[in-house]
Amino acid sequence: MATATPRTSEETAAPAEPAEAPVPVGPLGLVSEVPAAVPPEDLVATEKAPTLKARVRDFRTRHAKWELALFFFASFAYDIATLRRIDNWFVLTKQGLFLGVLGLLLLVELRWSWDTEPPRWLARVWRFREDALHFFLGGLLSPYTLFYFKSASGLTAFLFLAGVFGLLVANELPRFRARGPVVRLGLFSFCVTSYFAYLLPVALGYYSGTLFMLAVGLSCAATVLTFFLVRAWSGAWRRTLRHVALPGLGVQVLLLGLYLLKAIPPVPLSMLSSGIYHGVEVVKGPKGRDYRLLHERSEWRLWERGDQDFRARSGDRVYFFASVFAPTSFKPQHARDRGTRLVIRWYHDDPEKGWTQYHAYDDLYLEQGGREQGFRTFAYVTNPRPGDWRVSMETEDGREIGRLSFTVTPDDSTAPREFKVDAG
Numbered sequence: 001m002a003t004a005t006p007r008t009s010e011e012t013a014a015p016a017e018p019a020e021a022p023v024p025v026g027p028l029g030l031v032s033e034v035p036a037a038v039p040p041e042d043l044v045a046t047e048k049a050p051t052l053k054a055r056v057r058d059f060r061t062r063h064a065k066w067e068l069a070l071f072f073f074a075s076f077a078y079d080i081a082t083l084r085r086i087d088n089w090f091v092l093t094k095q096g097l098f099l100g101v102l103g104l105l106l107l108v109e110l111r112w113s114w115d116t117e118p119p120r121w122l123a124r125v126w127r128f129r130e131d132a133l134h135f136f137l138g139g140l141l142s143p144y145t146l147f148y149f150k151s152a153s154g155l156t157a158f159l160f161l162a163g164v165f166g167l168l169v170a171n172e173l174p175r176f177r178a179r180g181p182v183v184r185l186g187l188f189s190f191c192v193t194s195y196f197a198y199l200l201p202v203a204l205g206y207y208s209g210t211l212f213m214l215a216v217g218l219s220c221a222a223t224v225l226t227f228f229l230v231r232a233w234s235g236a237w238r239r240t241l242r243h244v245a246l247p248g249l250g251v252q253v254l255l256l257g258l259y260l261l262k263a264i265p266p267v268p269l270s271m272l273s274s275g276i277y278h279g280v281e282v283v284k285g286p287k288g289r290d291y292r293l294l295h296e297r298s299e300w301r302l303w304e305r306g307d308q309d310f311r312a313r314s315g316d317r318v319y320f321f322a323s324v325f326a327p328t329s330f331k332p333q334h335a336r337d338r339g340t341r342l343v344i345r346w347y348h349d350d351p352e353k354g355w356t357q358y359h360a361y362d363d364l365y366l367e368q369g370g371r372e373q374g375f376r377t378f379a380y381v382t383n384p385r386p387g388d389w390r391v392s393m394e395t396e397d398g399r400e401i402g403r404l405s406f407t408v409t410p411d412d413s414t415a416p417r418e419f420k421v422d423a424g
Contacts, residue, residue, distance in 0.1 A: 079142045086147050086268045087202045087327035095140060099195055102136040103222070105129060106188055110181055110230045110244070137187055141167055144194045150325075151265035153392075153400040160263040185226070186247035192219035193255055198268040205329040206340045207269055207366075209397045212259060216252050223248030266395045269366075271402030272374040274322040274393070275306030278419055280378045291376060291424030293321055296417065305404065306422075310384070311411035318384045318408065320344060320391045321424055323374035324401060326366055330375075340366040341396040344379045349388040358389075362396075376424060384408045 050058070083091060109129055145164050152161045167187065196215035201207045223245065231240040258264050279294035295306045310318055322344075330340065343362040347355050361379040385408065392403040 079146055083143050083146055085327075086150075086198055086270075086325075087329065091143070092199060092202065095143065095195060096199075098136050098139050099191060102133065102140070102188060102191070103226075105133050105136070106181065106184060107226065107229065109133070109184075110226070111233050133184055137184070137191070140191045140195070141187070144191070147198065147267050147270075148194075148265050150270040151267045151401065153265070153271065153402045160258055160265070182243050182247050185223075185244055186251045189219050189223055189248040189251040190255070192222050193252065197264075201268050202327045202329055205327075205331055207266060207326075207330075207395065208340075209259075212264070216256060220249060220252050223252070262399050264399075266399040266401060268325075268327050269395065269401055270325045271393065272323040272325050273305070274320065274391075274402055274404045275422075276308050276310055276391075276404065276406045277306045277319040277321055278310075278316065278417075280319045280321050280380075280424065291321065291378075293319075293422040293424045294419035295422065296419060308404070308406040310406055310408045312384055312386070312408050313411050313413075315383065317380045317382050318389075318406075319378055319380045320346075320404065321376070321378040322393055322402065323376045323424075324366065324393065325374045330366060342366055342377075342401070343394045343396065343398075344377075345392050345394065346379075346381055347390040347392070348385055349390075351387070355390070386410055 085091075141164070145161070148161050148164055152158055167190070193215050196218050197212050200211040200215060204211070226248070227240060227245045230244050231237060234240060255264070275293065275295075277293045277295050279292075281292040281294070283290050283292055293306065296311065297304055297307055297309075306321070307318075312318065324342070326340075341362070342364045343360060344364065345360045346358040348358045350356050359381055364377055364379075366375055388405065388407055390403060390405045393401045395401065
């Protein structure tokens with residue numbers, strides 16, 4: 001009897017041939033194309049290309065400091081190009097509105113910055129308050145810097161100007177902004193004084209130190225009013241004193257100290273031009289009195305104003321000719337009554353005594369303002385000593401509007417001189 005041969009496990013477990021996948025059949029019985037296998041890496045979602053808006057935002061983030069500098073210098077250059085006259089009533093009105101809006105924004109910030117949430121109607125725009133505050137601060141500090149620059153003369157005045165310019169730059173810096181209402185109250189106090197320091201002379205038609213003191217008083221009054229309002233809202237006496245009264249009144253104490261040191265320029269007065277000449281002739285012009293300025297300066301010495309290298313012969317006079325800007329409101333009837341008096345001082349560098357006052361012409365009244373060429377005047381000394389000289393024009397209380405240095409060298413020649421003529 002035959003026996004069956006047992007199968008091995010390999011034989012019994014042998015896999016069957018894989019069944020062929022059904023061929024996809026398309027419409028009308030046609031065989032359609034079999035789709036290829038998708039690579040695993042293609043199954044991963046790819047990042048979308050950034051939009052133009054996103055790229056611009058990323059570019060601004062990476063170059064934030066350069067953007068800040070660009071906007072700062074662009075706004076300052078705009079003020080230089082457009083702010084021609086300090087007595088322009090449109091400019092004065094605009095700055096007054098800026099100051100008023102800035103004061104209201106500060107009150108709003110102080111009202112709801114301490115332990116209280118702003119109302120719902122204000123919450124939508126609350127996050128823009130800081131940008132708005134610094135926009136208006138920049139809109140005020142920029143013209144103030146420009147006007148102080150026009151009036152500044154001497155080292156102390158330029159140091160004050162550098163401080164004002166530093167405030168203008170710091171106002172744009174994030175670290176400066178992060179210090180909050182304390183710094184902004186101090187800047188606001190400075191802006192109030194600066195605004196009234198030249199608004200009052202423009203409105204009243206004369207310059208006086210008393211008007212600057214009045215401007216300081218108005219700024220102190222604004223600070224005190226803000227203090228009582230914020231204290232009534234918050235009930236925190238010490239915190240209000242520290243965040244409102246101290247910065248606001250502290251700035252005024254600093255300004256008074258700088259004023260006594262004669263570091264604050266005498267805005268709105270400013271020196272338009274000045275020069276040293278061999279002669280000044282008064283002639284009749286189409287619009288009144290004109291001047292012919294005689295000098296020997298070489299044409300290529302463009303940086304000099306007149307004969308700053310003055311070659312003096314026996315009997316020569318050295319003339320100082322200047323043009324001073326004053327607002328249109330300055331009228332002849334205001335000059336002697338209200339004391340808008342200017343002083344021209346001559347200083348000589350004596351080999352033994354150093355810089356000493358040689359002469360002062362102190363009976364000069366600023367009788368007319370508003371001229372585009374300024375209020376023009378001149379003074380002279382006869383037979384000047386050889387050496388270094390300096391002429392300064394000052395207000396009656398000693399605030400320097402402008403100065404000019406020149407050197408006198410002896411001229412022993414007897415040949416005839418032919419002077420060049422400039423219009424003054």
